[in-house]
Amino acid sequence: MSTVLNVPIARTPEVAPAASRRLVARFGRGSVAVGALVAGIALWYAVSYLVLSPQRRFLLPAPHTVLSESLLDPVHLRPMLVALGETAQVAGMGFVAAAVIGIAVGALMSQTWWLERVIFPYAVVLQVVPILAITPLLGLWFGYSTTSRVAVCVMIALFPIITNTHFGFRSVDPGLHELFTLGRASRLQRLVRLELPAASPAILTGLRIASGQVIIGAIIGDMFFAQGQPGIGTLMDDYRAQLRSTDLIAAIVLAAAFGVVVFVVCSAVSRLAVGRWHGSGGAR
Missing domain, CATH: 4.10.910 (30s ribosomal protein s13; domain 2)
Incomplete structure:
Protein backbone atom coordinates (compact mmCIF):
# COMPACT_ATOMS: atom_id res chain seq x y z
CA MET A 1 0.00 0.00 0.00
CA SER A 2 1.57 3.22 -1.10
CA THR A 3 1.05 6.56 0.48
CA VAL A 4 1.17 9.83 -1.28
CA LEU A 5 2.97 12.54 0.59
CA ASN A 6 1.43 15.96 0.23
CA VAL A 7 4.57 18.01 0.03
CA PRO A 8 3.80 21.69 -0.23
CA ILE A 9 5.33 23.19 -3.30
CA ALA A 10 7.08 26.45 -2.64
CA ARG A 11 5.69 29.21 -4.74
CA THR A 12 8.16 31.17 -6.71
CA PRO A 13 7.88 34.85 -5.99
CA GLU A 14 6.17 36.76 -8.73
CA VAL A 15 8.48 38.87 -10.73
CA ALA A 16 7.37 42.47 -10.83
CA PRO A 17 6.53 43.64 -14.33
CA ALA A 18 9.19 45.64 -16.06
CA ALA A 19 6.91 48.66 -16.17
CA SER A 20 6.49 48.59 -12.39
CA ARG A 21 10.22 48.36 -11.83
CA ARG A 22 10.83 51.29 -14.13
CA LEU A 23 8.15 53.29 -12.31
CA VAL A 24 9.73 52.57 -8.93
CA ALA A 25 13.19 53.46 -10.27
CA ARG A 26 11.94 56.73 -11.73
CA PHE A 27 10.14 57.57 -8.50
CA GLY A 28 13.33 56.91 -6.57
CA ARG A 29 15.40 59.13 -8.84
CA GLY A 30 12.73 61.82 -8.71
CA SER A 31 12.69 61.70 -4.91
CA ALA A 62 16.32 84.85 -0.02
CA PRO A 63 14.52 82.63 -2.56
CA HIS A 64 11.10 84.15 -1.86
CA THR A 65 12.56 87.61 -2.46
CA VAL A 66 13.93 86.57 -5.85
CA LEU A 67 10.60 84.97 -6.68
CA SER A 68 8.41 87.91 -5.70
CA GLU A 69 10.60 90.80 -6.87
CA SER A 70 11.93 89.33 -10.14
CA LEU A 71 10.47 86.05 -11.37
CA LEU A 72 6.84 86.98 -10.63
CA ASP A 73 7.16 90.65 -11.54
CA PRO A 74 6.33 91.16 -15.25
CA VAL A 75 8.37 94.37 -15.39
CA HIS A 76 11.52 92.44 -14.41
CA LEU A 77 10.65 89.09 -15.98
CA ARG A 78 9.72 90.26 -19.48
CA PRO A 79 13.18 91.54 -20.53
CA MET A 80 14.76 88.39 -19.12
CA LEU A 81 12.51 86.15 -21.23
CA VAL A 82 13.18 88.22 -24.36
CA ALA A 83 16.93 88.02 -23.72
CA LEU A 84 16.69 84.29 -23.00
CA GLY A 85 14.94 83.82 -26.34
CA GLU A 86 17.82 85.58 -28.11
CA THR A 87 20.33 83.38 -26.29
CA ALA A 88 18.32 80.30 -27.24
CA GLN A 89 18.45 81.29 -30.92
CA VAL A 90 22.21 81.75 -30.79
CA ALA A 91 22.64 78.44 -28.96
CA GLY A 92 20.42 76.68 -31.51
CA MET A 93 22.41 77.99 -34.46
CA GLY A 94 25.67 77.06 -32.76
CA PHE A 95 24.37 73.58 -31.91
CA VAL A 96 23.31 72.84 -35.50
CA ALA A 97 26.60 74.11 -36.91
CA ALA A 98 28.65 72.16 -34.35
CA ALA A 99 26.62 69.00 -35.01
CA VAL A 100 27.14 69.16 -38.77
CA ILE A 101 30.86 69.96 -38.51
CA GLY A 102 31.55 67.59 -35.62
CA ILE A 103 29.80 64.56 -37.10
CA ALA A 104 31.44 65.12 -40.49
CA VAL A 105 34.93 65.53 -38.99
CA GLY A 106 34.51 62.55 -36.65
CA ALA A 107 33.34 60.35 -39.50
CA LEU A 108 36.23 61.43 -41.74
CA MET A 109 38.74 60.76 -38.96
CA SER A 110 37.42 57.22 -38.59
CA GLN A 111 37.77 56.49 -42.32
CA THR A 112 41.37 57.59 -42.82
CA TRP A 113 44.14 57.09 -40.29
CA TRP A 114 46.23 60.03 -41.47
CA LEU A 115 43.27 62.41 -41.11
CA GLU A 116 42.87 61.22 -37.54
CA ARG A 117 46.52 62.00 -36.79
CA VAL A 118 46.25 65.41 -38.44
CA ILE A 119 42.93 66.58 -36.99
CA PHE A 120 42.76 65.05 -33.52
CA PRO A 121 45.63 67.07 -31.94
CA TYR A 122 43.98 70.31 -33.03
CA ALA A 123 40.64 69.12 -31.65
CA VAL A 124 42.36 68.53 -28.31
CA VAL A 125 43.93 72.00 -28.44
CA LEU A 126 40.49 73.46 -29.11
CA GLN A 127 39.23 71.72 -25.98
CA VAL A 128 42.06 72.55 -23.57
CA VAL A 129 42.55 76.21 -24.49
CA PRO A 130 40.16 78.29 -22.32
CA ILE A 131 37.35 79.71 -24.43
CA LEU A 132 37.73 83.04 -22.60
CA ALA A 133 41.23 83.34 -24.06
CA ILE A 134 39.96 82.87 -27.62
CA THR A 135 36.83 85.01 -27.31
CA PRO A 136 38.54 88.42 -27.83
CA LEU A 137 40.19 87.08 -30.97
CA LEU A 138 36.80 86.01 -32.34
CA GLY A 139 35.58 89.56 -31.84
CA LEU A 140 38.42 90.87 -34.00
CA TRP A 141 37.67 88.32 -36.72
CA PHE A 142 33.87 88.28 -36.85
CA GLY A 143 32.83 91.50 -35.12
CA TYR A 144 31.01 91.90 -31.84
CA SER A 145 27.52 90.71 -32.75
CA THR A 146 25.64 87.46 -33.34
CA THR A 147 28.25 85.84 -35.60
CA SER A 148 30.86 85.83 -32.85
CA ARG A 149 28.35 84.48 -30.34
CA VAL A 150 27.57 81.57 -32.64
CA ALA A 151 31.30 80.99 -33.20
CA VAL A 152 31.84 80.67 -29.43
CA CYS A 153 29.03 78.10 -29.25
CA VAL A 154 30.52 76.08 -32.10
CA MET A 155 34.02 76.06 -30.63
CA ILE A 156 32.88 75.01 -27.17
CA ALA A 157 30.60 72.22 -28.46
CA LEU A 158 32.76 70.69 -31.20
CA PHE A 159 35.04 68.46 -29.14
CA PRO A 160 32.44 66.13 -27.53
CA ILE A 161 30.70 65.65 -30.88
CA ILE A 162 33.94 64.89 -32.74
CA THR A 163 35.29 62.48 -30.13
CA ASN A 164 32.02 60.61 -29.60
CA THR A 165 31.40 60.31 -33.34
CA HIS A 166 34.93 59.03 -33.90
CA PHE A 167 34.57 56.57 -31.03
CA GLY A 168 31.23 55.33 -32.35
CA PHE A 169 32.56 54.68 -35.85
CA ARG A 170 35.65 52.93 -34.50
CA SER A 171 33.61 50.71 -32.14
CA VAL A 172 31.76 48.77 -34.85
CA ASP A 173 31.96 44.99 -34.40
CA PRO A 174 34.82 43.63 -36.57
CA GLY A 175 32.67 40.61 -37.40
CA LEU A 176 30.13 42.87 -39.05
CA HIS A 177 32.91 44.50 -41.05
CA GLU A 178 33.96 41.04 -42.27
CA LEU A 179 30.36 40.27 -43.20
CA PHE A 180 30.16 43.41 -45.31
CA THR A 181 33.51 42.54 -46.87
CA LEU A 182 32.18 39.13 -47.88
CA GLY A 183 29.18 40.87 -49.39
CA ARG A 184 31.54 43.10 -51.39
CA ALA A 185 29.97 46.25 -49.97
CA SER A 186 31.34 49.54 -51.17
CA ARG A 187 32.83 52.13 -48.82
CA LEU A 188 29.62 54.18 -49.03
CA GLN A 189 27.39 51.16 -48.32
CA ARG A 190 29.54 50.20 -45.35
CA LEU A 191 29.37 53.78 -44.04
CA VAL A 192 25.62 54.25 -44.44
CA ARG A 193 24.32 50.76 -43.61
CA LEU A 194 26.77 49.65 -40.93
CA GLU A 195 28.94 52.32 -39.37
CA LEU A 196 26.46 55.17 -39.11
CA PRO A 197 23.68 53.11 -37.43
CA ALA A 198 26.21 51.45 -35.11
CA ALA A 199 27.72 54.81 -34.18
CA SER A 200 24.38 56.54 -33.57
CA PRO A 201 24.32 55.90 -29.76
CA ALA A 202 27.75 57.49 -29.36
CA ILE A 203 26.81 60.36 -31.68
CA LEU A 204 23.65 61.06 -29.67
CA THR A 205 25.69 61.01 -26.46
CA GLY A 206 28.02 63.62 -27.93
CA LEU A 207 25.08 65.76 -29.01
CA ARG A 208 23.55 65.49 -25.55
CA ILE A 209 26.78 66.73 -23.96
CA ALA A 210 27.13 69.49 -26.54
CA SER A 211 23.57 70.69 -25.90
CA GLY A 212 24.66 71.93 -22.49
CA GLN A 213 27.95 73.29 -23.77
CA VAL A 214 26.31 75.54 -26.38
CA ILE A 215 24.22 77.25 -23.71
CA ILE A 216 27.37 78.06 -21.76
CA GLY A 217 28.97 79.31 -24.96
CA ALA A 218 25.95 81.47 -25.81
CA ILE A 219 25.98 83.11 -22.38
CA ILE A 220 29.74 83.75 -22.62
CA GLY A 221 29.20 85.23 -26.07
CA ASP A 222 26.44 87.48 -24.71
CA MET A 223 28.81 88.88 -22.11
CA PHE A 224 31.64 89.60 -24.55
CA PHE A 225 29.72 90.64 -27.67
CA ALA A 226 27.04 93.11 -26.64
CA GLN A 227 26.18 94.51 -30.06
CA GLY A 228 22.72 93.70 -31.37
CA GLN A 229 19.86 92.21 -29.40
CA PRO A 230 21.02 91.55 -25.82
CA GLY A 231 21.03 87.98 -24.58
CA ILE A 232 20.58 86.68 -21.06
CA GLY A 233 24.35 86.89 -20.50
CA THR A 234 24.28 90.59 -21.41
CA LEU A 235 21.58 91.19 -18.81
CA MET A 236 23.57 89.25 -16.22
CA ASP A 237 26.57 91.49 -16.83
CA ASP A 238 24.39 94.60 -16.56
CA TYR A 239 22.77 93.39 -13.33
CA ARG A 240 26.21 92.65 -11.88
CA ALA A 241 27.46 96.14 -12.72
CA GLN A 242 24.35 97.72 -11.19
CA LEU A 243 24.46 95.49 -8.05
CA ARG A 244 20.96 94.20 -8.84
CA SER A 245 21.59 90.84 -7.21
CA THR A 246 17.91 89.85 -7.10
CA ASP A 247 17.57 90.20 -10.87
CA LEU A 248 20.99 88.61 -11.39
CA ILE A 249 20.01 85.50 -9.44
CA ALA A 250 16.66 85.37 -11.26
CA ALA A 251 18.46 85.47 -14.61
CA ILE A 252 20.78 82.68 -13.47
CA VAL A 253 17.79 80.59 -12.39
CA LEU A 254 16.10 81.09 -15.78
CA ALA A 255 19.28 80.17 -17.67
CA ALA A 256 19.75 77.07 -15.51
CA ALA A 257 16.12 76.03 -16.02
CA PHE A 258 16.52 76.46 -19.77
CA GLY A 259 19.64 74.30 -19.72
CA VAL A 260 17.82 71.56 -17.80
CA VAL A 261 14.93 71.62 -20.27
CA VAL A 262 17.32 71.33 -23.23
CA PHE A 263 19.16 68.42 -21.61
CA VAL A 264 15.90 66.61 -20.80
CA VAL A 265 14.66 67.07 -24.38
CA CYS A 266 17.93 65.74 -25.81
CA SER A 267 17.82 62.77 -23.44
CA ALA A 268 14.23 62.01 -24.49
CA VAL A 269 15.20 62.13 -28.17
CA SER A 270 18.11 59.80 -27.45
CA ARG A 271 15.81 57.35 -25.64
CA LEU A 272 13.32 57.37 -28.50
CA ALA A 273 16.06 56.82 -31.07
CA VAL A 274 18.22 54.12 -29.48
CA GLY A 275 16.90 53.52 -25.96
CA ARG A 276 15.16 50.25 -26.84
CA TRP A 277 18.35 48.52 -27.93
CA HIS A 278 21.25 50.46 -26.43
CA GLY A 279 21.96 51.52 -22.85
CA SER A 280 23.30 54.95 -23.80
CA GLY A 281 19.81 55.99 -24.83
CA GLY A 282 18.98 56.47 -21.21
CA ALA A 283 16.51 53.62 -20.86
CA ARG A 284 16.55 52.07 -17.43
Whole structure:
Protein backbone atom coordinates (compact mmCIF):
# COMPACT_ATOMS: atom_id res chain seq x y z
CA MET A 1 0.00 0.00 0.00
CA SER A 2 1.57 3.22 -1.10
CA THR A 3 1.05 6.56 0.48
CA VAL A 4 1.17 9.83 -1.28
CA LEU A 5 2.97 12.54 0.59
CA ASN A 6 1.43 15.96 0.23
CA VAL A 7 4.57 18.01 0.03
CA PRO A 8 3.80 21.69 -0.23
CA ILE A 9 5.33 23.19 -3.30
CA ALA A 10 7.08 26.45 -2.64
CA ARG A 11 5.69 29.21 -4.74
CA THR A 12 8.16 31.17 -6.71
CA PRO A 13 7.88 34.85 -5.99
CA GLU A 14 6.17 36.76 -8.73
CA VAL A 15 8.48 38.87 -10.73
CA ALA A 16 7.37 42.47 -10.83
CA PRO A 17 6.53 43.64 -14.33
CA ALA A 18 9.19 45.64 -16.06
CA ALA A 19 6.91 48.66 -16.17
CA SER A 20 6.49 48.59 -12.39
CA ARG A 21 10.22 48.36 -11.83
CA ARG A 22 10.83 51.29 -14.13
CA LEU A 23 8.15 53.29 -12.31
CA VAL A 24 9.73 52.57 -8.93
CA ALA A 25 13.19 53.46 -10.27
CA ARG A 26 11.94 56.73 -11.73
CA PHE A 27 10.14 57.57 -8.50
CA GLY A 28 13.33 56.91 -6.57
CA ARG A 29 15.40 59.13 -8.84
CA GLY A 30 12.73 61.82 -8.71
CA SER A 31 12.69 61.70 -4.91
CA VAL A 32 16.46 62.14 -4.78
CA ALA A 33 16.26 65.10 -7.16
CA VAL A 34 13.47 66.75 -5.16
CA GLY A 35 15.36 66.12 -1.93
CA ALA A 36 18.50 67.72 -3.36
CA LEU A 37 16.45 70.73 -4.51
CA VAL A 38 14.89 71.16 -1.07
CA ALA A 39 18.31 70.85 0.58
CA GLY A 40 19.73 73.46 -1.79
CA ILE A 41 16.91 75.91 -1.04
CA ALA A 42 17.34 75.30 2.70
CA LEU A 43 21.07 76.01 2.40
CA TRP A 44 20.26 79.15 0.43
CA TYR A 45 17.98 80.38 3.22
CA ALA A 46 20.58 79.50 5.84
CA VAL A 47 23.30 81.52 4.12
CA SER A 48 20.97 84.45 3.49
CA TYR A 49 19.62 84.71 7.05
CA LEU A 50 22.25 83.08 9.27
CA VAL A 51 25.56 83.83 7.57
CA LEU A 52 24.96 87.24 6.00
CA SER A 53 24.15 90.25 8.12
CA PRO A 54 21.06 92.32 7.22
CA GLN A 55 23.32 94.96 5.69
CA ARG A 56 24.95 92.38 3.39
CA ARG A 57 21.87 90.31 2.63
CA PHE A 58 21.56 92.00 -0.75
CA LEU A 59 24.49 89.83 -1.87
CA LEU A 60 22.28 86.73 -1.66
CA PRO A 61 18.58 87.58 -1.35
CA ALA A 62 16.32 84.85 -0.02
CA PRO A 63 14.52 82.63 -2.56
CA HIS A 64 11.10 84.15 -1.86
CA THR A 65 12.56 87.61 -2.46
CA VAL A 66 13.93 86.57 -5.85
CA LEU A 67 10.60 84.97 -6.68
CA SER A 68 8.41 87.91 -5.70
CA GLU A 69 10.60 90.80 -6.87
CA SER A 70 11.93 89.33 -10.14
CA LEU A 71 10.47 86.05 -11.37
CA LEU A 72 6.84 86.98 -10.63
CA ASP A 73 7.16 90.65 -11.54
CA PRO A 74 6.33 91.16 -15.25
CA VAL A 75 8.37 94.37 -15.39
CA HIS A 76 11.52 92.44 -14.41
CA LEU A 77 10.65 89.09 -15.98
CA ARG A 78 9.72 90.26 -19.48
CA PRO A 79 13.18 91.54 -20.53
CA MET A 80 14.76 88.39 -19.12
CA LEU A 81 12.51 86.15 -21.23
CA VAL A 82 13.18 88.22 -24.36
CA ALA A 83 16.93 88.02 -23.72
CA LEU A 84 16.69 84.29 -23.00
CA GLY A 85 14.94 83.82 -26.34
CA GLU A 86 17.82 85.58 -28.11
CA THR A 87 20.33 83.38 -26.29
CA ALA A 88 18.32 80.30 -27.24
CA GLN A 89 18.45 81.29 -30.92
CA VAL A 90 22.21 81.75 -30.79
CA ALA A 91 22.64 78.44 -28.96
CA GLY A 92 20.42 76.68 -31.51
CA MET A 93 22.41 77.99 -34.46
CA GLY A 94 25.67 77.06 -32.76
CA PHE A 95 24.37 73.58 -31.91
CA VAL A 96 23.31 72.84 -35.50
CA ALA A 97 26.60 74.11 -36.91
CA ALA A 98 28.65 72.16 -34.35
CA ALA A 99 26.62 69.00 -35.01
CA VAL A 100 27.14 69.16 -38.77
CA ILE A 101 30.86 69.96 -38.51
CA GLY A 102 31.55 67.59 -35.62
CA ILE A 103 29.80 64.56 -37.10
CA ALA A 104 31.44 65.12 -40.49
CA VAL A 105 34.93 65.53 -38.99
CA GLY A 106 34.51 62.55 -36.65
CA ALA A 107 33.34 60.35 -39.50
CA LEU A 108 36.23 61.43 -41.74
CA MET A 109 38.74 60.76 -38.96
CA SER A 110 37.42 57.22 -38.59
CA GLN A 111 37.77 56.49 -42.32
CA THR A 112 41.37 57.59 -42.82
CA TRP A 113 44.14 57.09 -40.29
CA TRP A 114 46.23 60.03 -41.47
CA LEU A 115 43.27 62.41 -41.11
CA GLU A 116 42.87 61.22 -37.54
CA ARG A 117 46.52 62.00 -36.79
CA VAL A 118 46.25 65.41 -38.44
CA ILE A 119 42.93 66.58 -36.99
CA PHE A 120 42.76 65.05 -33.52
CA PRO A 121 45.63 67.07 -31.94
CA TYR A 122 43.98 70.31 -33.03
CA ALA A 123 40.64 69.12 -31.65
CA VAL A 124 42.36 68.53 -28.31
CA VAL A 125 43.93 72.00 -28.44
CA LEU A 126 40.49 73.46 -29.11
CA GLN A 127 39.23 71.72 -25.98
CA VAL A 128 42.06 72.55 -23.57
CA VAL A 129 42.55 76.21 -24.49
CA PRO A 130 40.16 78.29 -22.32
CA ILE A 131 37.35 79.71 -24.43
CA LEU A 132 37.73 83.04 -22.60
CA ALA A 133 41.23 83.34 -24.06
CA ILE A 134 39.96 82.87 -27.62
CA THR A 135 36.83 85.01 -27.31
CA PRO A 136 38.54 88.42 -27.83
CA LEU A 137 40.19 87.08 -30.97
CA LEU A 138 36.80 86.01 -32.34
CA GLY A 139 35.58 89.56 -31.84
CA LEU A 140 38.42 90.87 -34.00
CA TRP A 141 37.67 88.32 -36.72
CA PHE A 142 33.87 88.28 -36.85
CA GLY A 143 32.83 91.50 -35.12
CA TYR A 144 31.01 91.90 -31.84
CA SER A 145 27.52 90.71 -32.75
CA THR A 146 25.64 87.46 -33.34
CA THR A 147 28.25 85.84 -35.60
CA SER A 148 30.86 85.83 -32.85
CA ARG A 149 28.35 84.48 -30.34
CA VAL A 150 27.57 81.57 -32.64
CA ALA A 151 31.30 80.99 -33.20
CA VAL A 152 31.84 80.67 -29.43
CA CYS A 153 29.03 78.10 -29.25
CA VAL A 154 30.52 76.08 -32.10
CA MET A 155 34.02 76.06 -30.63
CA ILE A 156 32.88 75.01 -27.17
CA ALA A 157 30.60 72.22 -28.46
CA LEU A 158 32.76 70.69 -31.20
CA PHE A 159 35.04 68.46 -29.14
CA PRO A 160 32.44 66.13 -27.53
CA ILE A 161 30.70 65.65 -30.88
CA ILE A 162 33.94 64.89 -32.74
CA THR A 163 35.29 62.48 -30.13
CA ASN A 164 32.02 60.61 -29.60
CA THR A 165 31.40 60.31 -33.34
CA HIS A 166 34.93 59.03 -33.90
CA PHE A 167 34.57 56.57 -31.03
CA GLY A 168 31.23 55.33 -32.35
CA PHE A 169 32.56 54.68 -35.85
CA ARG A 170 35.65 52.93 -34.50
CA SER A 171 33.61 50.71 -32.14
CA VAL A 172 31.76 48.77 -34.85
CA ASP A 173 31.96 44.99 -34.40
CA PRO A 174 34.82 43.63 -36.57
CA GLY A 175 32.67 40.61 -37.40
CA LEU A 176 30.13 42.87 -39.05
CA HIS A 177 32.91 44.50 -41.05
CA GLU A 178 33.96 41.04 -42.27
CA LEU A 179 30.36 40.27 -43.20
CA PHE A 180 30.16 43.41 -45.31
CA THR A 181 33.51 42.54 -46.87
CA LEU A 182 32.18 39.13 -47.88
CA GLY A 183 29.18 40.87 -49.39
CA ARG A 184 31.54 43.10 -51.39
CA ALA A 185 29.97 46.25 -49.97
CA SER A 186 31.34 49.54 -51.17
CA ARG A 187 32.83 52.13 -48.82
CA LEU A 188 29.62 54.18 -49.03
CA GLN A 189 27.39 51.16 -48.32
CA ARG A 190 29.54 50.20 -45.35
CA LEU A 191 29.37 53.78 -44.04
CA VAL A 192 25.62 54.25 -44.44
CA ARG A 193 24.32 50.76 -43.61
CA LEU A 194 26.77 49.65 -40.93
CA GLU A 195 28.94 52.32 -39.37
CA LEU A 196 26.46 55.17 -39.11
CA PRO A 197 23.68 53.11 -37.43
CA ALA A 198 26.21 51.45 -35.11
CA ALA A 199 27.72 54.81 -34.18
CA SER A 200 24.38 56.54 -33.57
CA PRO A 201 24.32 55.90 -29.76
CA ALA A 202 27.75 57.49 -29.36
CA ILE A 203 26.81 60.36 -31.68
CA LEU A 204 23.65 61.06 -29.67
CA THR A 205 25.69 61.01 -26.46
CA GLY A 206 28.02 63.62 -27.93
CA LEU A 207 25.08 65.76 -29.01
CA ARG A 208 23.55 65.49 -25.55
CA ILE A 209 26.78 66.73 -23.96
CA ALA A 210 27.13 69.49 -26.54
CA SER A 211 23.57 70.69 -25.90
CA GLY A 212 24.66 71.93 -22.49
CA GLN A 213 27.95 73.29 -23.77
CA VAL A 214 26.31 75.54 -26.38
CA ILE A 215 24.22 77.25 -23.71
CA ILE A 216 27.37 78.06 -21.76
CA GLY A 217 28.97 79.31 -24.96
CA ALA A 218 25.95 81.47 -25.81
CA ILE A 219 25.98 83.11 -22.38
CA ILE A 220 29.74 83.75 -22.62
CA GLY A 221 29.20 85.23 -26.07
CA ASP A 222 26.44 87.48 -24.71
CA MET A 223 28.81 88.88 -22.11
CA PHE A 224 31.64 89.60 -24.55
CA PHE A 225 29.72 90.64 -27.67
CA ALA A 226 27.04 93.11 -26.64
CA GLN A 227 26.18 94.51 -30.06
CA GLY A 228 22.72 93.70 -31.37
CA GLN A 229 19.86 92.21 -29.40
CA PRO A 230 21.02 91.55 -25.82
CA GLY A 231 21.03 87.98 -24.58
CA ILE A 232 20.58 86.68 -21.06
CA GLY A 233 24.35 86.89 -20.50
CA THR A 234 24.28 90.59 -21.41
CA LEU A 235 21.58 91.19 -18.81
CA MET A 236 23.57 89.25 -16.22
CA ASP A 237 26.57 91.49 -16.83
CA ASP A 238 24.39 94.60 -16.56
CA TYR A 239 22.77 93.39 -13.33
CA ARG A 240 26.21 92.65 -11.88
CA ALA A 241 27.46 96.14 -12.72
CA GLN A 242 24.35 97.72 -11.19
CA LEU A 243 24.46 95.49 -8.05
CA ARG A 244 20.96 94.20 -8.84
CA SER A 245 21.59 90.84 -7.21
CA THR A 246 17.91 89.85 -7.10
CA ASP A 247 17.57 90.20 -10.87
CA LEU A 248 20.99 88.61 -11.39
CA ILE A 249 20.01 85.50 -9.44
CA ALA A 250 16.66 85.37 -11.26
CA ALA A 251 18.46 85.47 -14.61
CA ILE A 252 20.78 82.68 -13.47
CA VAL A 253 17.79 80.59 -12.39
CA LEU A 254 16.10 81.09 -15.78
CA ALA A 255 19.28 80.17 -17.67
CA ALA A 256 19.75 77.07 -15.51
CA ALA A 257 16.12 76.03 -16.02
CA PHE A 258 16.52 76.46 -19.77
CA GLY A 259 19.64 74.30 -19.72
CA VAL A 260 17.82 71.56 -17.80
CA VAL A 261 14.93 71.62 -20.27
CA VAL A 262 17.32 71.33 -23.23
CA PHE A 263 19.16 68.42 -21.61
CA VAL A 264 15.90 66.61 -20.80
CA VAL A 265 14.66 67.07 -24.38
CA CYS A 266 17.93 65.74 -25.81
CA SER A 267 17.82 62.77 -23.44
CA ALA A 268 14.23 62.01 -24.49
CA VAL A 269 15.20 62.13 -28.17
CA SER A 270 18.11 59.80 -27.45
CA ARG A 271 15.81 57.35 -25.64
CA LEU A 272 13.32 57.37 -28.50
CA ALA A 273 16.06 56.82 -31.07
CA VAL A 274 18.22 54.12 -29.48
CA GLY A 275 16.90 53.52 -25.96
CA ARG A 276 15.16 50.25 -26.84
CA TRP A 277 18.35 48.52 -27.93
CA HIS A 278 21.25 50.46 -26.43
CA GLY A 279 21.96 51.52 -22.85
CA SER A 280 23.30 54.95 -23.80
CA GLY A 281 19.81 55.99 -24.83
CA GLY A 282 18.98 56.47 -21.21
CA ALA A 283 16.51 53.62 -20.86
CA ARG A 284 16.55 52.07 -17.43
